[in-house]
Amino acid sequence: MVFNEKIVDAGELKHIEGKIELYWIYTSGEAGDRFFKALKDEGKFLAAKCTCCGKTYFPPRIYCEYDFSETEFVEISGEGCVRAFAVATLDNNEESLKNPEIYAIIDMDGTDGCIIHLLGEMDAEDIRVGMKVKPVLKSKEEREGRITDILYFKPV
Amino acid sequence: MTRVAVVGAGYSGFNSNTPDLSWKELMYEAAVRAYEDAGVDPRKDVDAFVTCAEDFWEGFAIFDEFVPDQLGAVLKPTFTVDADFLYGIANAVMIIKSGLADIAVVEAHSKASDILTFGEVIKFAFDPIWLRPIGKAHPYYFAALEKSAYMTARGYSDDVFAKVVEKNKANGRLNSDAPYAGKVTADDVLRSEAVFYPIRKLEIAQRADGAIVFVLAREEIARELTDTPIWVSGVGWWSETSNYDTMSFTAAYARKSAEMAYKMAGITNPARQIDVAEVDDRFAFKEVQHIEALKLAKSNEIPELVEGGYFGRGGDLPVNVSGGSLSVGNLLEATGGQKALEVVLQLRGEAGRRQVDAEVGVAQAWRYIPTASGAVAVFSR
Numbered sequence: 001m002v003f004n005e006k007i008v009d010a011g012e013l014k015h016i017e018g019k020i021e022l023y024w025i026y027t028s029g030e031a032g033d034r035f036f037k038a039l040k041d042e043g044k045f046l047a048a049k050c051t052c053c054g055k056t057y058f059p060p061r062i063y064c065e066y067d068f069s070e071t072e073f074v075e076i077s078g079e080g081c082v083r084a085f086a087v088a089t090l091d092n093n094e095e096s097l098k099n100p101e102i103y104a105i106i107d108m109d110g111t112d113g114c115i116i117h118l119l120g121e122m123d124a125e126d127i128r129v130g131m132k133v134k135p136v137l138k139s140k141e142e143r144e145g146r147i148t149d150i151l152y153f154k155p156v
Numbered sequence: 157m158t159r160v161a162v163v164g165a166g167y168s169g170f171n172s173n174t175p176d177l178s179w180k181e182l183m184y185e186a187a188v189r190a191y192e193d194a195g196v197d198p199r200k201d202v203d204a205f206v207t208c209a210e211d212f213w214e215g216f217a218i219f220d221e222f223v224p225d226q227l228g229a230v231l232k233p234t235f236t237v238d239a240d241f242l243y244g245i246a247n248a249v250m251i252i253k254s255g256l257a258d259i260a261v262v263e264a265h266s267k268a269s270d271i272l273t274f275g276e277v278i279k280f281a282f283d284p285i286w287l288r289p290i291g292k293a294h295p296y297y298f299a300a301l302e303k304s305a306y307m308t309a310r311g312y313s314d315d316v317f318a319k320v321v322e323k324n325k326a327n328g329r330l331n332s333d334a335p336y337a338g339k340v341t342a343d344d345v346l347r348s349e350a351v352f353y354p355i356r357k358l359e360i361a362q363r364a365d366g367a368i369v370f371v372l373a374r375e376e377i378a379r380e381l382t383d384t385p386i387w388v389s390g391v392g393w394w395s396e397t398s399n400y401d402t403m404s405f406t407a408a409y410a411r412k413s414a415e416m417a418y419k420m421a422g423i424t425n426p427a428r429q430i431d432v433a434e435v436d437d438r439f440a441f442k443e444v445q446h447i448e449a450l451k452l453a454k455s456n457e458i459p460e461l462v463e464g465g466y467f468g469r470g471g472d473l474p475v476n477v478s479g480g481s482l483s484v485g486n487l488l489e490a491t492g493g494q495k496a497l498e499v500v501l502q503l504r505g506e507a508g509r510r511q512v513d514a515e516v517g518v519a520q521a522w523r524y525i526p527t528a529s530g531a532v533a534v535f536s537r
Contacts, residue, residue, distance in 0.1 A: 003185070007176040015175070017272070018215065026284040058401060059286050065397060084308060084405075086300030087353040088293030092275035101291045105301050105400070113401035116301065118291055124353070129308050148289050 031060045034073055036145040043137055045078035047111045058113030079134045079156060080106040083114065087124045100124070106133060106153055120152030132156040160252045161378035161385035162370050162535070163259075164194020165500050167493075169366020170484050172335045173269035179214070182367040183265050184226040190369035191228070195381055196259060198228030202371070203257035205229040207236045208244040208264040208489045212277050215270065227263060227369070239393075240264065240521040241368060241493030242531035246391040248372045258374050264490040265367035274363065278525055287400065287526070293352075296360065298526045300352035303441040305405040307354065314354065316459040317440040318342035321358050321482055323468055324437060328479020330469075330510040336362055337483040345440075359440035364485020368493030370500075384504045389516075389536045390423065392416025396528035403528040407442075410435075410449035410520055413532040417518070418451075421534040426451045430473065431514035432502050434495035436522040436530065437480040446520055447475060450532070474512045477502065492521030496533055503537045 007013055028036060031048060038044040048060035048071035055064060057071060064071055085104040091097050102119040104127075119127060120136060133153040143149040166189025168182045177185070191198055205227055209219040216222070220236035223229065237243045241264035248260040271277060278295040282288040291297070306312075319342045328337025340358060348358040378385040392413035396403050414426070423429045433452055437443035444462070448455045452473055453466070461467060467475040478484060478498035487494050499517035501507045515537045522530040 003188075010175065013175045015270075020215065024284070028285050032285055059399070061399075065399070065402060084301050084304035086297050086304055086355070087350070088291070088297040088300065089349075089351050089353075090294045090296070091292050092279060092294050093273070094275065094294055097292060101293045101297070103291060103293070103297050103301055105305055116287060116290065116298075116400055129304075146289060147286055 029062070031062045035060050039137070039149055040143040040145040043140070045076045046073045047076045047108065047113065048072065049074050056111040056113065058108045058111040058115065076108060076110040078108070079132065080108040080114070080153070082119070082127060082129055082131045082133060083107050084129065085119065085127050102127065104153065117150055118152040119154070121154040157253050158374040160249045160372055160374060160388045162388060162500050163373045163378050163381045163385055164190045164196065164371030165369070165497055166190030166193055167366060167368045167497055170333045170335060170364045170487065170494065171366065172362070172364055172485065174267065174365040175269070179265060179267035179270065180222070180226040182267065182365065183263060183369070186265070186367035186369040187227050187263065190261070190371050194371035196371055198261065202228070202232065202259050202261050204248070204251050204260040205232060205234040206244040206247045206251070206260065206262045207234065208239055208241050208262070209236055210238050210489055212280055213266070213271065213488050227261060229261070240489050240491060240523060240531055242391070242496060242519060242521050242533050243393055245370065245372070245388060245496065245533050246393055246531060249388050249391050252372060252374050258377050260372050262370045262372065263367065264493040266487040266490045267365050268363035268486065268488055269365050282526055283398070295525050296352045296355065299439045300355045302405050303439065304354055306441060306445060309406060310455055312444070312459060314346060315342065316444060316462050317359055318345035319462050320437065320440045320443045321345045323462070324443070324476050324480040324482040327469055327477050327510065328483025330508070331479045331483065334479040334483035335364060336485050337479050355439060361438040361481035361486040364487055366487055366490060366494065368490055368497055370496070386500045386503045387536045388533060390417035390419070390421030390534035391532070392420070393531040394529065400526070407445040407449040407522070409528045409530045410446050410522065410532065411451070413530055414450045414518070414520070417532040417534045421536070423534065426518070427453055427473070430516055430518050432477060432499060432512055432517040433473065433475045433520070434478060434480070434498045434517070435475060435520045436491060436495070437476055437482050438486050438491065438522070438524065440482065442522060443476065443480065446522070450518060450520060469510060469512060477507070477510050477512055488524070492519060492531060495519040495521060496535070499535050503535055
């Protein structure tokens with residue numbers, strides 16, 4: 001029937017709108033817990049170094065994904081270099097953002113890893129691959145132990 | 157061990173939207189055409205069914221439970237792979253080679269036009285602790301970051317990606333099922349709005365609806381069913397990591413899955429042995445990445461080859477003759493299905509005015525933002 005009796009009158013087409021309302025708690029795990037506590041309470045950054053190969057992970061995690069062996073936490077500065085950046089002008093619904101957002105992949109000093117986060121206090125035209133940036137945190141009172149405690153990274 | 161062939165292919169679509177059919181009816185249309193093409197009755201002849209879907213694209217949970225009826229698969233072995241169509245092909249090949257089935261069916265579809273919050277669904281694939289809460293932008297920004305990293309790593313200018321869009325949109329003009337085909341020059345691309353700089357609007361494949369069904373069979377049965385079996389001579393799949401800090405951003409997932417498929421297919425020099433390729437181009441830079449990863453050309457030669465038409469319809473190694481996803485649209489988990497379909501049509505000599513001369517073809521798909529995973533299938537005449 002679908003082959004020879006197509007609906008051609010758009011006014012007859014039916015659909016039902018639906019939504020899925022979903023809520024979770026996302027546990028940050030041992031590595032996340034240590035990282036976010038250090039960030040919130042002391043404004044410090046932690047990475048995780050593989051006890052076997054020495055590769056230093058950022059974001060930190062409790063195992064090395066190459067050796068499948070354990071890691072130990074090491075403190076890092078939180079500063080890094082811009083490896084790549086993007087200037088986004090549209091929001092989740094593909095509508096214009098009030099202010100374009102600049103995202104960057106930032107290679108974190110003292111680690112083999114990186115963070116994806118926002119850049120701030122600079123114009124898109126001034127960003128260069130390789131430029132040195134440092135994190136700007138919320139005030140200690142405002143910090144919640146979340147990745148958004150880092151507001152953005154700005155030029156050193 | 158038996159060889160496995162595609163003995164039937166059917167599809168429905170591809171369109172920017174399909175308000176008259178439900179997603180199940182789309183699947184039914186594609187299935188009816190595939191069974192007609194193969195000359196099989198799903199109720200009697202097919203031993204196993206593999207569907208490819210992701211619950212969040214569908215808008216309901218436990219997708220596999222919604223399947224059997226519209227494929228003629230009731231009271232038959234079925235399962236769903238939460239991945240692209242090409243992963244389904246790999247599974248069907250394994251089922252047949254292992255002797256569990258003589259004839260197996262693979263399906264994937266997209267009813268992207270039903271998704272009202274596409275950006276939000278992709279954001280659900282972002283790490284909820286480390287990445288999802290950052291910023292308010294559409295997740296396309298993640299692809300823009302990857303393009304930025306890739307361009308810097310390879311020293312490519314934007315011209316090469318703009319040229320890819322021009323080529324694919326032009327190819328699509330000979331494909332009546334390519335709703336986003338058009339007359340677009342590289343300059344038009346470079347002048348289009350930099351919505352996610354360095355990605356411009358025309359470098360992004362827009363969403364499309366459609367369904368693809370393949371019927372696969374072991375060699376003896378394939379030869380009985382058709383004079384033009386298309387052999388699945390190699391399959392491969394590979395995941396890098398789910399962590400952005402250890403992703404290559406140079407499509408290592410595609411390189412490794414291609415190596416796996418090429419090894420199985422006995423291909424040692426893909427640049428010479430592959431005649432036609434359909435690769436994931438849901439962002440223009442992805443085509444370039446994937447051409448490199450599939451070893452269809454050396455990375456430092458790609459810009460010149462793209463510029464010179466080497467990968468064009470009349471070129472030495474046509475890539476995305478169908479128009480690619482930039483013309484056909486983003487078919488979600490059916491993306492690799494559309495690519496495999498084009499390769500099969502080309503190898504059968506059924507590609508109409510866009511027919512190229514080909515004995516061996518490769519299809520490749522990526523699992524989209526924010527993944528570093530994908531699959532490859534090699535087909536031969």
